[in-house]
Amino acid sequence: MLKTLACGLLTCALSTAAFADVVDNRRAAMDQIRVGAATLVPMMKGAADFDAKTAELALRMTYAAAIAFDGSLFPEGSSSKGASPAIWDTTEDFDAKRAEFLTNAAAAVSALPTDLEGLKAVYQPLLGNCAACHTSYRIKN
Template sequence: MKKLVVASILTATLTAGAAIAASHGADPIATRKNGMQGVGLAMGTLAAMAKGEAPFNEKSALSALKLMNYVAATFEQHFPEGSNSGGDTTAAPKIWEDMAGFKAAVAKLQTDTAAAIEAAPASAEALGPIMGSVGGNCKSCHESFRVKK
């Protein structure tokens, strides 16, 4: 059963990564939505392992962190002028009003996920501080740069 859960988590994370990569260059709203869906799956994977709801798997944890880092590394490219409406976007107007602040928030996520990858958490307990740091980035960015529906 544990192997099935780990395999499912890893498959979901990799599938999300493939969807993000395939959508590069397409509609920017769809691309950033795919990216955030991937980040959401990755956070869910990490949170489940950190809480003991899923067995810890080093490869799955590292894959989730790498997916988040990849999205952060390319995310700001998908907010060109004119992509602030349509496509049922939840991007707040503040992104275009404070692009420097938005880019700084995305860069912080990239830096923190890169540090987490370098740390290579080897246990559920090691995920706690990572979840605090990376999750704090997500929360902060969502509060500032996302429209709540």
């Protein structure tokens, strides 16, 4: 309500429309990352059997999505229901967290796991990255 009053209905509607694509694209990237986690976490917990090919696909998809999740998807003023304004207050830290996720995803595809221990070794750091970034920068709806 306050925001609507402050920026005026028309301006708000325009800026929302202008950023609709980047918001959709970063959510799409995150959604792929979520599907990767939905595949890999049950394997790590023993709720699903380890399968090297499935793990490889999930890790490659995660890496591709991490590449897509780049700074161009976060233009100034594109805060959304899910993206905290803190992204634009402490952009350097946000960028460092994105970079770390990308580095860990790259490491995972260059050391593709052949067993459960290998999967845990490469994917655990990525799970740590989700939590670290979401705590500061994602608004859970």
